[in-house]
Structure formats: structure tokens, C-alpha cells
Amino acid sequence: MLSVSNGLDPLLKRPFSIHRILGDDLQFLYRVVGKGTEILSSRKPGDTIEVLGPLGNSFPVRKSNKNIVLVAGGLGIAPIVGLAEKISHSRQFLKKSDEMNGPLLFYGAKTKNEVMCREDLESLNIKPIISTDDGTFGIKGNIVTCLKRYFSRHKLMTEGCTLYACGPEMMLKSLSSFTAKKGIHCFAALEQNMACGVGTCLGCVVNTKKGYRRVCKEGPVFPIEEIIWDKL
Ligand SMILES: Cc1cc2nc3c(=O)[nH]c(=O)nc-3n(C[C@H](O)[C@H](O)[C@H](O)COP(=O)(O)OP(=O)(O)OC[C@H]3O[C@@H](n4cnc5c(N)ncnc54)[C@H](O)[C@@H]3O)c2cc1C
Ligand code: FES
Structure with missing residues (x-):
């Protein structure tokens, strides 16, 4: 939670993902x-700004994960780049094996000017598949459609595959139908409007199969199959 100004206006801090940690x-x-x-x-x-954090949880990545697929929509790329770096660096210490595929990244944006972090992604051992809604960069269309097509064309193993996703609600909702159908593990970082950021105001709750959960405290990352989208 970042205080955008040193005064009282606006009073509330604003929530942001940690994009990268550099030293x-x-x-x-x-x-x-x-x-x-x-x-x-x-x-x-x-300038100095007040920061409250880190808050909430993070993407649960295990070294044993074999097929990692990252999915970002719009500004959802912010935490996904940091995660990609973490995975990429930790994998340099792992023995390479045939069964361990390099992580894939599916990244959708509205238009070319909104495709960010291209240089960061190029420097990582990550294969990015980028789409834009208007076709001005990468594949034209919706990134979840690209992902579905990729899975079916490359007969990608869904067993042992884990997806980590962040993006607009519509994207996550559509992704959750796909992962449910295919039985793929998927963790999604949600973005709800926040006030306190520390679990007291209940302003950020989402409905899940385990009851109401605070995105700022129990989240923002949830197993995607737990989210009840209709009641968000
Ligand atoms: C866990 C979390 C992580 C986030 N990470 C990032 C990030 O890394 N980078 C980034 O740019 N933004 C991120 N956001 C969204 C960011 O918090 C909002 O864009 C910001 O609070 C807007 O503040 P504002 O005062 O400029 O806009 P406001 O004046 O408060 O709102 C302007 C417009 O933005 C919309 N808006 C406000 N908050 C959100 C939100 N949370 N989600 C969607 N729309 C919103 C409002 O509905 C309104 O239409 C994150 C949000 C959450 C909850
Ligand atoms: S923002 Fe207050 S409980 Fe989450």
C-alpha cells in the first residue's frame, strides 16, 4: 500500500503489486x-513515500513444478515479471532435464503501446507469447484464446502443469473455465478496490468456495477454482 502524497488528500493508500526486487x-x-x-x-x-507492506500472500512456486505457465493481462504483467525472474533464476541452479520445460508466458494487452517489460522478458529464459486486442503487436486477439490454442496445438501436458495468472477479472474468469475443464492447477492474483489493506475494513472481500476471503489478507493469490466469480 503506497501513500501517493505526503498530505491527507487522498487519505487512502493505493494497493500495488511488487513488480521486482532488486537488492x-x-x-x-x-x-x-x-x-x-x-x-x-x-x-x-x-522524494519519500510511505509504504505499508509487504502485505498478503504471494504466488506459491515450488521447485518441483515442471511445466510452469504464466498468464498476464494488461497491468497484470507487474507481478508476473517478478515471478518470471524468480523462477528463471532459481532454475539456473536446477539440473536441466528433458522433462523440465522452460516456463511459458502468455501476455495480452489492448494495443502495442501497452505491451510493457519486453526487454525484461527477453533477458529471461522465458518464452513469451504476446497478443493485442487490435493486432498491432503479436497475435491478434484474446490471450486466453491464444493459450487454449497453444495447449491444443502443442499437445501440452496438463499433468504437472501449474498456471500463475494476474489480470482483469474477465480474463481470469475465462481462464478458470479452461483450467477447470482441463484439470490444471492455477493460482490467480486478484485486484479488488482496497481501503485499509490490512484486513480490518472488509472492503476487499471476495466470495470463495471456502466463504468470504479478504484479498488484502488471505490473498491476493487464490487457487482459481476456489473463486465464485458470479458473486465477486
Ligand atoms: C492487489 C492489487 C495490486 C495492484 N497492483 C497494481 C500494479 O502493480 N500496477 C497498477 O498500475 N495498478 C495496480 N493495482 C490497481 C491500483 O491499485 C489502482 O489503479 C489504483 O489504486 C488507482 O488509484 P487512483 O487514485 O489513481 O484511481 P481512482 O481515482 O481510485 O480510480 C480511477 C479508476 O480506476 C479504477 N480502479 C481503482 N482501483 C482499481 C483496482 N484495484 N482495480 C481495477 N480498477 C481500479 C476505478 O474504478 C476508477 O475507474 C493493484 C490493485 C490491487 C488491489
Ligand atoms: S482492504 Fe480492508 S480488509 Fe482488505
Whole structure:
């Protein structure tokens, strides 16, 4: 949770994913969408901002995961790049084996100008498959459709496969139908509007098969099959 200004306006901190951790530095990747992010974008190098965190959970990655597939939609790329780096670095220490495939990344954006982090992705041992809604970069169309097509064309093993996803609700909802049908494990990072960020206001709850859960405290990452989408 970042305080975008040093004053009382806006009063509430804004939630952001940790994009990358570089030594003692934390990086955030954000888009200006309203008042808070507008103020944040006007801050200068050397300015101080208050940070409350890290909060909530993170993507549960195990070294034993064989086929890792990352899925990002729009600004959902922010935490996925950090995760990709973590996986890529940890795999350099693992023995290469035929059964261990390099992670795949499916990344959808609206248009070419909104495709971010291309250089970061190129430097990693990750195969990115990028789509844009208007076809100005990569494959034209929806990234979940691309993913489904890729799985069927390459007869990708669904057994032992784990998906990690972050993006708009529509994307995650469509992904959850696919993973349920195929029996693939999938973890999704949700974005709900937040007020306190520490579990007290209940402003960020989502309905799950285990009851209501706070995205800021029990999340933001949930097994996708637990989410009850109709009641979000
Ligand atoms: C766990 C979590 C992680 C996030 N990570 C990132 C990130 O890494 N990078 C990033 O750019 N943004 C991220 N967001 C979204 C970010 O918090 C909002 O964009 C920000 O709070 C908007 O603040 P604002 O004052 O500029 O806009 P506001 O004036 O508050 O709102 C402007 C517009 O943005 C919409 N909006 C506000 N909050 C959200 C939200 N949480 N999800 C979708 N739409 C929203 C509002 O409905 C409104 O239409 C994350 C949100 C959550 C909950
Ligand atoms: S934002 Fe207050 S409980 Fe989650």
C-alpha cells in the first residue's frame, strides 16, 4: 500500500503489486488511471513515500513444478515479471532435464503501446507469447484464446502443469473455465478496490468456495477454482 502524497488528500493508500526486487530496492509498475496515480507520477527522484507492506500472500512456486505457465493481462504483467525472474533464476541452479520445460508466458494487452517489460522478458529464459486486442503487436486477439490454442496445438501436458495468472477479472474468469475443464492447477492474483489493506475494513472481500476471503489478507493469490466469480 503506497501513500501517493505526503498530505491527507487522498487519505487512502493505493494497493500495488511488487513488480521486482532488486537488492534493497523495490520496483512498482503502474498506470495513471485516477487522482492517486496521477499524484504518484508527479513525485520526483529522491522524494519519500510511505509504504505499508509487504502485505498478503504471494504466488506459491515450488521447485518441483515442471511445466510452469504464466498468464498476464494488461497491468497484470507487474507481478508476473517478478515471478518470471524468480523462477528463471532459481532454475539456473536446477539440473536441466528433458522433462523440465522452460516456463511459458502468455501476455495480452489492448494495443502495442501497452505491451510493457519486453526487454525484461527477453533477458529471461522465458518464452513469451504476446497478443493485442487490435493486432498491432503479436497475435491478434484474446490471450486466453491464444493459450487454449497453444495447449491444443502443442499437445501440452496438463499433468504437472501449474498456471500463475494476474489480470482483469474477465480474463481470469475465462481462464478458470479452461483450467477447470482441463484439470490444471492455477493460482490467480486478484485486484479488488482496497481501503485499509490490512484486513480490518472488509472492503476487499471476495466470495470463495471456502466463504468470504479478504484479498488484502488471505490473498491476493487464490487457487482459481476456489473463486465464485458470479458473486465477486
Ligand atoms: C492487489 C492489487 C495490486 C495492484 N497492483 C497494481 C500494479 O502493480 N500496477 C497498477 O498500475 N495498478 C495496480 N493495482 C490497481 C491500483 O491499485 C489502482 O489503479 C489504483 O489504486 C488507482 O488509484 P487512483 O487514485 O489513481 O484511481 P481512482 O481515482 O481510485 O480510480 C480511477 C479508476 O480506476 C479504477 N480502479 C481503482 N482501483 C482499481 C483496482 N484495484 N482495480 C481495477 N480498477 C481500479 C476505478 O474504478 C476508477 O475507474 C493493484 C490493485 C490491487 C488491489
Ligand atoms: S482492504 Fe480492508 S480488509 Fe482488505
